[in-house]
Amino acid sequence: MKRIVTLLLAAGLVFGAFGGAQAADIKAKGQWDFNFEFLNNTDFQSKEHGGQGGDTFAGKQRLRTQIDIVASESLSGTVYFEMGETIWGKEDGALGADGKSVKVKRSYIDWIVPNTDLKVRMGIQGLALPGFVAGSPVLDDDVAAVTMSYAFNDMVAATAFWARPYDTGGDQDSFDTNTGKNAFDEMDLFGLIVPVTLDGMKIQPWAMYSSIGKDVNGGAANYNQTSWGQAAGGMLPVGKVSFDKDTTAWWGGLSYELSMFDPIRFKMDGIYGSVQADDEAWERSGWLVIGSLDYKMSMMTPGLFAWYGSGDDDDANNGSERMPYIMPDFGPTSFGFDKPGAPIATDSLLSVSGAGTWGVGLQLADISFIENLKHTLRVAYIKGTNDAEMAKTGGADLVLKNGYGTAKAYNGLYLTDEDSAWEVNFDHTYNIYENLALIVEMGYIKLDVDEDTWGNNEYDDAMKLGFNLKYSF
Template structure:
């Protein structure tokens, strides 16, 4: 009898566990991308690998793929958990990315992992963990200051239909220095005070035909944040933090506390629909004990567009402050944490491609540049087939005199690593800061994007883009051979690329 009672109790416990488990609703999302690129001169010069492509030593033709899988465990409207994995980018045939014969590379990445919950008896929403965060942007749809995955705690509260509030604390860097040194008998321990913490408050305001979001953000950087910067500027932490400093030679990386502040007002007016006006105005500063490390600047953009039945024509422009002719007072370019969003103004010159393709040949952000552009977006004469044509003309806002700090190796990093592409561009990787362009340098971008929705969940995209670059060859700027002086090559070559992508999303 006791055995029967024990078995019944065990069965009841198992049934209760199964009942509890069934209360969790699991939802899956995902995306597969197969991408094929063919192009040349992605860094506007001959490739060091002599493959004549210029895409950071890539071949002229390359095939790659990426898989993203997201799993949501939803207990209720008040509680859920999310894990988001990414496999790739895998270059076909490349062993290090798992694309070679055998395909056994360890390339599964944790992109996001967080929990969502609500404070009981309130409408306050809380998200904790590695998540996607971005400052607002109504023109480019991608913040030029901060738009990336980061470990953070974010809060969201909607007071009423007109006023909301979002706040977050994020920790993008900590424990990355990784070395010891002794100085006069004292020991500097690994990773001591090398953290960076960011705090932001956003106030989204929504009215009839008008949206406005003012915001502020502050960042505190410990004195050890740059301890290992000289030894490893090419790692992920070093490249990303590049947008927070001036990059001019003679700076003291060690024992320098840093404080950064940003503020902006972004918004759009759709009151006169189908006419739309959007704007972004951003300001930022980063200060250190050594003022040669300082950065302070602004970036503003404006978009005007009119939605028709068959397309949306639009014109837009932007302007970002640039360096003056004095390197001793730091940089006059706006500091950038990490701008990793899809810039709607450009698919190729900046990082605007919606899938995986060659992009950002000028850089990931528009700081230190100006530009005007026109586009004809989502042109459609046949069902499920759309086209977008863009033409952008742009230039730099940095003083021509500053070119010598790149041209002659006066930059802190250009002289040591031989990279003269731009003051804050390491190993040819343009993170956070675009190619260093002066007021005498110009570029032209032409791009055509075609998308065909073959099935409800399957899209084929054909994207073609071309960027021409003109660098000033006067002796006061880049010199007689601007390609060799500014790019480390044998001349300036126009960059172009054609991408064909097949995308399955669910």
């Protein structure tokens, strides 16, 4: 009898757990990415000329899995895991594997305020400012935030957000034991985006404000130092490496798309940003405008694109005239810049944001003569807008060592108005199956550096041949 009761209780627990699990629908989706790249002179200097960028080959893989837990149309949660990027033969990709590369990329809930149409998302989420042409040159990354969205009607909506990219003091951030005072070691973002959709036209004005505490610690161990290095490198003037005073920053922009004359389509993004502090030498303000014009045909889409970003003048004492940025995802090209939506691949050799550069390009996109196979051919000319005198007087921080200027590791080159580059991309996508795509990227960059500015160093051409296999489920 006891055995029967025990079995009944166990069955009740099983069915009870099953019933509880059915209270929410579980949905999963994601991508497996595999990348095999041949690279040559990615620092624009061969080993013969003292660089690290000789011929290399590497294999990488990454898995991103998104799990949605849906209770109702008004309430759901999402967790987004990332495994990799794993480099074959290194660390968790070496013999034996068993690495610990699983990361929580995003974790948030979506809910609707009862009896309203106000949508709220809170948690670690993807947050991107508008960028119709080539992604956002200011911010597009994962961050802890609260966003609120409301549609006034079919034409006008609004999204407001508060995000905290950095809190570098950990659990003791409210008090500095060394000074006996409160520590101001947080960075906060407040923003508003207003999408307006009209017949054959889209307009998105937006604004963002940031408060940066003077005690934000660039060497703290409780956050991603690489991420902070790029963010600080995009907000500080030449020669500055960290904030040591309370700082404020703001950006304003307008994205515009005209499609009423389809198949002709015009897009444009205009942005101005400013970082302000008590000391003029710490300030940084600038702007960037980018536009594109496409004509969609049956077998290809020819187009033109161009951008201009303000650059530094010749006086280091008055701060910087380059547009500040936090964590961009900006890519008019797929090798010198970071093309949004691109697979695992080497890119951003010239710039991550376009600040301090101008460029013009011609592309033939979505060339298709065979079913399931598309090609894009792109040629671009890029030139710096920073005054060459700034580089000549900038000291060690601006030495173009191994092809890199300020923030050598992740922000690209510091190009002056005497420096330029040519870039060619020839990219291909073949859908092997509905959910499996082979992407081949071919890139070439010819860099022309002014000897009077950077010295008599020899710079070599950078080249890329990448094979990417993407399985989406």
